[in-house]
Amino acid sequence: xxxxxxxxxxxxxxxxxxxxxxxxxxxxxxxxxxxxxxxxxxxxxxxxxxxxxxxxxxxxxxxxxxxxxxxxxxxxxxxxxxxxxxxxxxxxxxxxxxxxxxxxxxxxxxxxxxxxxxxxxxxxxxxxxxxxxxxxxxxxxxxxxxxxxxxxxxxxxxxxxxxxxxxxxxxxxxxxxxxxxxxxxxxxxxxxxxxxxxxxxxxxxxxxxxxxxxxxxxxxxxxxxxxxxxxxxxxxxxxxxxxxxxxxxxx
Amino acid sequence: xxxxxxxxxxxxxxxxxxxxxxxxxxxxxxxxxxxxxxxxxxxxxxxxxxxxxxxxxx
Numbered sequence: 390x391x392x393x394x395x396x397x398x399x400x401x402x403x404x405x406x407x408x409x410x411x412x413x414x415x416x417x418x419x420x421x422x423x424x425x426x427x428x429x430x431x432x433x434x435x436x437x438x439x440x441x442x443x444x445x446x447x448x449x450x451x452x453x454x455x456x457x458x459x460x461x462x463x464x465x466x467x468x469x470x471x472x473x474x475x476x477x478x479x480x481x482x483x484x485x486x487x488x489x490x491x492x493x494x495x496x497x498x499x500x501x502x503x504x505x506x507x508x509x510x511x512x513x514x515x516x517x518x519x520x521x522x523x524x525x526x527x528x529x530x531x532x533x534x535x536x537x538x539x540x541x542x543x544x545x546x547x548x549x550x551x552x553x554x555x556x557x558x559x560x561x562x563x564x565x566x567x568x569x570x571x572x573x574x575x576x577x578x579x580x581x582x583x584x585x586x587x588x589x590x591x592x593x594x595x596x597x598x599x600x601x602x603x604x605x606x607x608x609x610x611x612x613x614x615x616x617x618x619x620x621x622x623x624x625x626x627x628x629x630x631x632x633x634x635x636x637x638x639x640x
Numbered sequence: 641x642x643x644x645x646x647x648x649x650x651x652x653x654x655x656x657x658x659x660x661x662x663x664x665x666x667x668x669x670x671x672x673x674x675x676x677x678x679x680x681x682x683x684x685x686x687x688x689x690x691x692x693x694x695x696x697x698x
Binding site for chain 2: 431434442446506632
């Protein structure tokens with residue numbers, strides 16, 4: 390396998406150039422997929438035989454919950470890369486992905502509560518899945534706060550990386566909570582490895598939405614990272630030239 | 641199409657409040673995630689422009 394891309398990642402300038410090329414494609418795909426998924430999910434999917442039309446909330450609830458967990462795993466991976474290879478871009482990725490992950494957890498929790506009301510008759514229950522998701526939100530808050538609290542960039546990066554890696558233990562707990570405990574939360578809506586238990590018209594919008602949410606995450610993450618890279622590299626010539634070019638265009 | 645009319649679509653079989661509020665909140669949060677970084681970028685560029693002007697005067 391060719392590892393040049395991995396070494397190039399160490400160069401912020403290279404990252405800035407390549408991400409600038411990817412960003413428009415990711416943004417357009419995210420917008421198209423999310424709109425298509427919402428239209429299909431809201432208007433074309435048949436109502437659930439038990440939950441009626443309120444089940445349509447899962448088209449945002451499930452992708453957001455997936456993304457909330459995937460984002461956390463990516464924080465831990467960025468943390469390992471940052472600690473092992475001392476790659477600066479890994480810390481940029483970790484710091485910039487954390488707020489997006491926190492927002493996704495908020496979407497999952499809020500839409501889950503709104504779905505819980507008509508389905509279970511309660512906005513919130515101290516169910517294993519729900520509690521583990523709430524802990525995930527607090528882990529995100531912890532990482533964000535830690536990143537802001539330590540002024541020395543290298544120490545902050547190290548502390549956040551360690552917290553991200555330790556906190557990853559919560560992810561399997563979220564995933565298997567519905568199997569390990571007798572939860573009110575329903576079991577996994579869909580898995581990649583098995584044939585879906587629902588009809589195609591119900592399942593397809595969920596797949597489209599999930600891919601759309603991942604594209605959205607990638608686009609927003611690149612957008613945030615590009616600003617942060619410019620800021621951190623503000624002493625280098627290429628970053629100054631880029632800022633001058635952007636100023637000339639926008640002011 | 642799973643609904644017979646547009647009003648039926650809006651009513652969501654008595655679950656309108658739940659469905660539309662979820663989608664509304666989700667849409668607002670997604671939008672916020674796009675707008676905030678764009679604003680941060682504008683702010684940074686504006687600050688840099690101001691700094692460059694100040695340095696040019698000296």
